[in-house]
Amino acid sequence: MTLELSAVMAARDVDVTFSVGPAETIALMGPNGAGKSSVLQALSGLVKPDAGHASLGGRSLFRSGADAAWLPPHERGIGSLAQEPLLFPHLNVLENVAFGPRSRGANKTAAAQKAWQWLAEVDAADLAGRKPAQLSGGQAQRVALARALATDPQLLLLDEPMAALDVNTAPFLRSLLKRVLAGRSAIIVTHDVLDALMLADRIIVMEQGRIVEMGPAATVLSHPRSAFAASLAGLNVLTGILHGSSVMTDDAGLVAGRLAGSMGGASQAGGMSEESPGRDATNALAAFPPSAVSVFLDPPQGSPRNCFAVHVTALEPQGDHIRVRAGRLAADISPAAVADLSLVPGDAVFFVVKAAEVVLYPA
Amino acid sequence: MPALAHPKLQGRTQQPWQFQAVPRWVFALAALGALFILLPLFGMVAKVNWAQFIPLITSESSLDALVLSLKTATASTALCLILGVPLALVLARAHFGGQRILRALILLPLVVPPVVGGLALLYTFGREGLIGRSLNVLGIDIAFSTTAVIMAQTFVALPFLVLSLEGSLRTAGQKYEAVAATLGARPSTVLRRITLPLVLPGLVSGAVLAFARSLGEFGATLTFAGSLQGVTRTLPLEIYLQREIDPDAAVALSFLLIAVALVVVSLAYRTPRSPLRTLVPRGAP
Numbered sequence: 001m002t003l004e005l006s007a008v009m010a011a012r013d014v015d016v017t018f019s020v021g022p023a024e025t026i027a028l029m030g031p032n033g034a035g036k037s038s039v040l041q042a043l044s045g046l047v048k049p050d051a052g053h054a055s056l057g058g059r060s061l062f063r064s065g066a067d068a069a070w071l072p073p074h075e076r077g078i079g080s081l082a083q084e085p086l087l088f089p090h091l092n093v094l095e096n097v098a099f100g101p102r103s104r105g106a107n108k109t110a111a112a113q114k115a116w117q118w119l120a121e122v123d124a125a126d127l128a129g130r131k132p133a134q135l136s137g138g139q140a141q142r143v144a145l146a147r148a149l150a151t152d153p154q155l156l157l158l159d160e161p162m163a164a165l166d167v168n169t170a171p172f173l174r175s176l177l178k179r180v181l182a183g184r185s186a187i188i189v190t191h192d193v194l195d196a197l198m199l200a201d202r203i204i205v206m207e208q209g210r211i212v213e214m215g216p217a218a219t220v221l222s223h224p225r226s227a228f229a230a231s232l233a234g235l236n237v238l239t240g241i242l243h244g245s246s247v248m249t250d251d252a253g254l255v256a257g258r259l260a261g262s263m264g265g266a267s268q269a270g271g272m273s274e275e276s277p278g279r280d281a282t283n284a285l286a287a288f289p290p291s292a293v294s295v296f297l298d299p300p301q302g303s304p305r306n307c308f309a310v311h312v313t314a315l316e317p318q319g320d321h322i323r324v325r326a327g328r329l330a331a332d333i334s335p336a337a338v339a340d341l342s343l344v345p346g347d348a349v350f351f352v353v354k355a356a357e358v359v360l361y362p363a
Numbered sequence: 364m365p366a367l368a369h370p371k372l373q374g375r376t377q378q379p380w381q382f383q384a385v386p387r388w389v390f391a392l393a394a395l396g397a398l399f400i401l402l403p404l405f406g407m408v409a410k411v412n413w414a415q416f417i418p419l420i421t422s423e424s425s426l427d428a429l430v431l432s433l434k435t436a437t438a439s440t441a442l443c444l445i446l447g448v449p450l451a452l453v454l455a456r457a458h459f460g461g462q463r464i465l466r467a468l469i470l471l472p473l474v475v476p477p478v479v480g481g482l483a484l485l486y487t488f489g490r491e492g493l494i495g496r497s498l499n500v501l502g503i504d505i506a507f508s509t510t511a512v513i514m515a516q517t518f519v520a521l522p523f524l525v526l527s528l529e530g531s532l533r534t535a536g537q538k539y540e541a542v543a544a545t546l547g548a549r550p551s552t553v554l555r556r557i558t559l560p561l562v563l564p565g566l567v568s569g570a571v572l573a574f575a576r577s578l579g580e581f582g583a584t585l586t587f588a589g590s591l592q593g594v595t596r597t598l599p600l601e602i603y604l605q606r607e608i609d610p611d612a613a614v615a616l617s618f619l620l621i622a623v624a625l626v627v628v629s630l631a632y633r634t635p636r637s638p639l640r641t642l643v644p645r646g647a648p
Contacts, residue, residue: 044541044545045544045545046541046544046545072544073541073544073545074544074545074546074547074548074549074550075547076545077547078545079545079546080542080545082542084538086538086539086542088539088542088543088557088561089561090560090561090563099543099546099548099556100546100547100548103543103546103547103548103549103552103556104547147546148545148546151546151547
């Protein structure tokens, strides 16, 4: 399903044009108030753009002008998942998931069957009889995802689906999303670079209601052109081929890390890493924050850490720390450490980062 | 099952000490307020002639009035639901010019004396009224009939239901309705399966308020429907009539009216989750 969108919302000062290809996932990023949610609402049919047009798989969603048309939300076939799960509180989990199929005309048995199938898919079949109030945040969000998918949406809109989850539940949902988004058209609004890297094919950056940048996720984050992307792109990102729990990077050798979605070598990650070498080579990204990087003048001995030999290209004061840039990589260290090492641009140094701080994303 | 379903309620019986910011003198005034409501009830109960109670409330005129009151109050509550639910939905959800003025006008019966409401109904639906004149030509005569009683009660009770339900609808918000729509539910499906179940407590309390208000209606009924035994003389009208003739009967019927109201209100607020349950003075009579 291809989505074509061009929308102007004067009251919110939003004017965007973009398309989403079949089976493509777009990460819509940008500062608060950039108009990301307005775009999703226009697609859902919850707000009416002042001008523009949109079509999904050849069907017109809305159109302004002489032949103006408007498809109400319930006829659009666009599913959504927000920050809050918004499970209907008076229905149990199974009834919540069966609601969509039932509303689309499926009989009770067929709707329940579909609901069971999707509950199993999100690993929540054992919660079927519970009321939403009896679920944890992560469980509720998984059920909400099952509910959205049970209607077979042609396009899935995700508005910061992991923002309200704690750090222990977010990875599970992230890997779940990665699985179910494969082969689907989706737009995910997120502030999290890792979500964008792991889930999205392309990133669209919005600022003040306009699209300021658009491109493949790794490109936007490694060569940011907009202020917002640049602020996100503090993250170090290396691309390469997955080997077990390491990535053979294109230009920085073998980088050890932990697979995204795993918590300290959980079974799922182990399974994946053992299978991977036998299959076709898997492209992967290795990402780690500059704050996890230490800078040494000599290579550390006998350490299980990742070590990169680099040349310092710039020193940038950033708040209470100094960002040491070395080509594509960056390290955040204290001013005292900079003085200690008496760093100046051009110095040959070693960037060292623990494997535990590096997250690997099979692309 | 109950232990699993209401874990919070279990703790409520033995709640530990908790900080509260209510000054003590407020408790004193609150007690005074409660007494102000409850004392007159006790005063009336003390006046009930228990020896003659059963014969007093089972006299022909008393029973006629009781049955008529229950019938008409039920009918007007049903009418309030049929007309009030759409009205509340439109006021809470739609946006149109003059909406605020419409709301203010619809709530007018809350503040207008019922006797004025009765007169308004009379000059609209009465034999010489705006619409009544045409109806009269068709052989339909509303004023001074049981239909008039139901209309008078609906007129004064409708705002209670609308007000209560509109508040619930606004509190519930539209988030769940929007989700239901994106899941493919048509507007009527959303209303039936999401909106109404979510505001059910507000709907029930609104209907109870409307029923109670209908049961106690006096002024508009007397003005628009008159006081004809078995046809338009409801319990409050009967009480007012008996007050002159037989005070004992008036007190006994008043007690009966309070008992009926109490039963209805406590039945409706039986759900343990409703915060309004504490408002019912248990064992008050």
